[in-house]
Amino acid sequence: MADSTARPSNFIRTIIDQDLAAGKHQQVQTRFPPEPNGYLHIGHAKSICLNFGLADDYQGHCNLRFDDTNPEKENLDYVRAIENDVKWLGFEWQGEPCYSSNYFDQLHAYAVELIEAGKAYVCFLNNEEMRAYRGTLTEPGKNSPYRDTPIAENLALFEKMRLGEFKEGECSLRAKIDMSSPFMCMRDPVLYRIKFADHHQTGDKWCIYPMYDFTHCISDAIENVTHSLCTLEFQDNRRLYDWVLDNISITSRPHQYEFSRLNLEYTVLSKRKLIALVENNHVDGWDDPRMPTIAGLRRRGYTPASIREFCQRIGVTKMDNMVEMAMLEACIRDDLNENAPRAMAVLDPIKLVIENYPSDQSETLKVVNHPQNEAFGTREVTFSKELYIEREDFRESANKKFKRLVLDKEVRLRGAYVVKALRCEKDADGNVTTVYCQYDADTLGKNPADGRSVKGVIHWVDAKTAKPAEVRLYDRLFKVPNPAAEEDFSAALNENSLQILNNCFVEASLAHAETDKPVQFERTGYFVRDIKPSDKLVFNRTVTLRDSWAKVENK
Ligand code: ATP
Ligand code: MG
Secondary structure (H helix, E strand, O other): OOOOOOOOOOHHHHHHHHHHHOOOOOOOEEEEOOOOOOOOEHHHHHHHHHHHHHHHHOOOEEEEEEOOOOHHHOOHHHHHHHHHHHHHOOOOOOOOOEEHHHHHHHHHHHHHHHHHOOOEEEEOOOHHHHHHHHOOOOOOOOOOOOOOOOHHHHHHHHHHHHOOOOOOOOOEEEEOOOOOOOOHHHOOOEEEEEOOOOEOOOEOOOOEEEOHHHHHHHHHHHOOOOEEEEEHHHOOOHHHHHHHHHOOOOOOOOEEEEEOOEEEOOOOOOHHHHHHHHHOOOOOOOOOOOOOEHHHHHHHOOOHHHHHHHHHHHOOOOOOEEEOHHHHHHHHHHHHHHHOOEEOEEOOEEEEEEOOOOOOOEEEEEEEOOOOOHHHOEEEEEEEOEEEEEHHHEEOOOOOOOOOEEEOOEEEEOOOOEEEEEEEEEOOOOOEEEEEEEEEOOOOOOOOOOOOOOOOEEOEEEOOOOEEEEEEEEOOOEOOOOHHHOOOHHHHEOOOOEEEEEEEEEOHHHHHOOOOOOEEEOOOEEEEEOOOOOOOOEEEEEEOOOOOHHHHHHO
């Protein structure tokens, strides 16, 4: 599916257009700044499409920058997974990936500048005291007793911090701003804290690490970012972003703009919560096909184009809202309807025995791979005396609305002949196991000669050549639309979100199905071969053929 060509405008594009027209910038530079402390999710895709999309459209550049100032929570596996996901989504960053940790020396030098200017000080209040001194939204804070330490002393103390002469939590470097600011983030925020932790990029070089608010704006400035786009929860922090840049000697001047984050119904989009799902084994890893992660969506059969299209459709605004899962599903359905080849698979099989078909005979039929697009070509499927059909496609008796196989009635086998059901066999529990039928040899690719009309068409596979397969059906991961609002979100997990069918049969051509090429199983949905190597053939259902959620709601 091609992305819609004309991208809808949004308030950020309006700002960029104005900036370019006013000559404020010659070129647009953006960045996508993930913290490598988990896998990317569909919310990040919104930010990726926005940042890389703007750079593409304005012939500018977008950096991939790892915002890596929390060594204890970050690791190289996350770094690699993030790089992989951004590439898979179809975006290219400028040059090598950047790391905030690349700038630790510069950040340290700017912190020293602030101390020298009397705008930062080393504070020995512990966390609890600092909280008490900070005040509340309705009450101003109090100045720290360390606020007026002389500059020379602060410089020496900060150096001691760097050399590891203080314990973790014993002291921190704080900006000297305004303890009565209406913006809590301006009440002498911490700029540096002590952490005796090895860092995945800088090893044991540092035992002091800069805070996000100090790091992010300076990293943007170092990279000559023009428009620094982040989500609305950082709106207040823009004051601090600007304060830091206004008070150090850096000349480049990025500006921060905020947009609303993506919230998606029936799932959670927070790395902290997603980590909990993985660590508590509620799901089969970060790439479990029920996860809203890019890796999970990929394993589920979502295509990069469908995710980009989704980000296009949701748009970019400052309004907080909750997007329906149906919107995401509509994007992949539209894509696969157009682009997925068709194949036949029987998920809940019963035998169909054609009594008047010779048992030693087998023929090869040519069937089309896409009913609306000849370019998909044809493939061969074998046909013989014993087939499998779907249990729900047969009834002993039914009214006219049931356009499938009924005793004494006829139905067409997709791409093959018309058959008439004669009788059936059942097991001890009364479940049909085998249907016996006869076929009309004169109906291959044509209607019955005597003008009998046969309306129904059902899918089938040849028992001789079909491959056994396991098929996994997925439902929403949570039972409630907004699990993040629950006291214990894991209590809202849908215990029926995974249904495993391990008795399925797929046509022989699917033995070679690829893990990144979803197919439509005729009449049952879109499926993709599972990524995890297995000695079984395993397929994941990407999405049903039609929106079945409304139906689920009324159950
Ligand atoms: P999480 O809450 O999932 O931990 P985060 O914001 O801490 O997310 P980062 O790695 O810091 O994760 O995010 C990188 C970028 O992606 C940031 O610019 C952030 O604003 C953006 N982003 C994260 N979540 C969303 C979302 N749900 N919708 C849109 N953008 C998002
Ligand atoms: Mg973050």
